[in-house]
Amino acid sequence: MNEEMYIQEKVGKRNPFRVPEGYFDNLTAQVMQNLPEQPKRRAKSVFMRPVFYAAASVCALLVAGAVWMWQANDAVSSDSIQAQTAVQPQQQDASSEYMDEAVDYMMLDNHEIYAYLAEN
Template identity: 30%
Template sequence: MKREEDNGMKEEENILKKIGRENTFKVPDGYFDHLASEVMDKLPEQEKNVSLPHKPTAWTKKLKPLLYMAAMFAGAAFIIRVASLGYKETNIDTAATETNDTEIVSDQMIDVAIEGTMLDDYSLYVYLSDVSAD
């Protein structure tokens, strides 16, 4: 292994002896002094931009965004209307009746209420404990 490294070092030294450590890339003196002006002289002349007088836009182009937005709201209202066709509104008075200061509530309404609170079991227990203590 050491021998291979020695051979690699010898090869590198031989190459450096042939080529040398001098930077072989050189730029003529004063090359960059006038480079920008020479490049600009070689570019073709551009025509001046002639601006046309401002032409008023058609009223349809101005109204397109408003029409798109109105169509979006109409579509959203239609989708909500179609989606809510199967929804049956329940009246709270019919679902729960009072008897002796206690409300009778269906299990379905309790499940919906618990799911809507997004509480875990322990938090719900603590909340119900605090309410019942009052």
């Protein structure tokens, strides 16, 4: 015998699930009473957004200006150092001038010079 037919014979075709009278009339009020209260959040004003954007732009400009001034200060100090060294003539031996010209002519870099000196 089929299980469904057996259940229909025992129970019948009636719906065993019933809702009490007036259950859905007060359901929303009961659910709202059982919910915990949430703290009220202050909504950020839409009118304050341009102020925040302006403040962020000013901060970005200040940081960029500080970086630019820092780099400009370094460039001025390096220029002054170069100017001071140009004023003071450097005394070089004739042999060191010859070595510099020879190294430039042979197109040697520091690594190759170190390797050559390490071999000898």
